[in-house]
Amino acid sequence: MTFEYSVIVDNVLDDDERKLAENYFAKYWLPVNELRSLWLPMRETAFRSSQDILPDMVFNPEYVVFPKIGGDIFTSIQDFSRLKSFFEEIGDVTFAVLQNPTVETGIWRDGGFLPDPERRFHYPSKISWNELMSGGVVGCEHFNNGRKDYFLFGDQGKWGRYVANCWLKPGHTLPTPLIFDGVLLEYLPQFQQSYTRIPLSAQERDDRLLIESWLPSEYLSDSRIITLADSDGVPVLPITTA
Secondary structure, three states: OOOOOOHOOHHHHOHHHEEEEEEEHHHOOOOOOHHHHHHHHHHHHEOOOOOOOOOOOOOOOEEEEEEEEEOOOOHHHHHHHHHHHHHHOOOOOOEEEEEEOOOEEEEOOEEEEOOOOOEEEEEEEEEEEHHHHHOOOHHHHHOOOOOOOEEEEEEEOOOEEEEEOOOOOOOOOOOOEEEEEEEEEHHHHHHHHHHHHOOHHHHHHHHHHHHHHHHHHHHOOOOEEEOOOOOOOOOOOOOOOO
């Protein structure tokens, strides 16, 4: 039987890796009908429909945005656990991971370069880190891919995450990947509490020093962007934000 993701798994030569990927995709791949009926409309609740890639402002104006250094969809187990703590607290049952199709990628197959199907998955909010990473190199490629951008968001539209892996700030010669967590203002206290429960790691503390030098200038001048944090890394809302 042929599935949308067959072009991905059929290109895997290792039998064990292909089996892992097939099982993973069968459980978590997001079918196109569900994508169109539920998740694309929900994506536009949080993200601007006219956005492209950075330096565009990706979130709608109702969301306050907390940026941090990126490189993967989740930068660590702590990062995943913190976000999971937050969306479980606000009652999300599922969340989606959708690749941004604006960033073009491809795969080599049968002597030619073919379009690489956009990765799109949905997961239960209670999924564990080990299960999230159980698809092998190919099945979980989207979690460890520095050349693609992604949208993450829950089934209620209360939060979103934009993973800007491909962002290179003008004037820099090395990658400057960023992650942006957007939260409706009324749920900011729960978002802050997730940082209280799971404090920043030493690496995250060091990374905070790079934020302002990596942010697009358009973001630095926007009062919705939370660039401040207390000594424990808990996001602090700027006074100028209504």
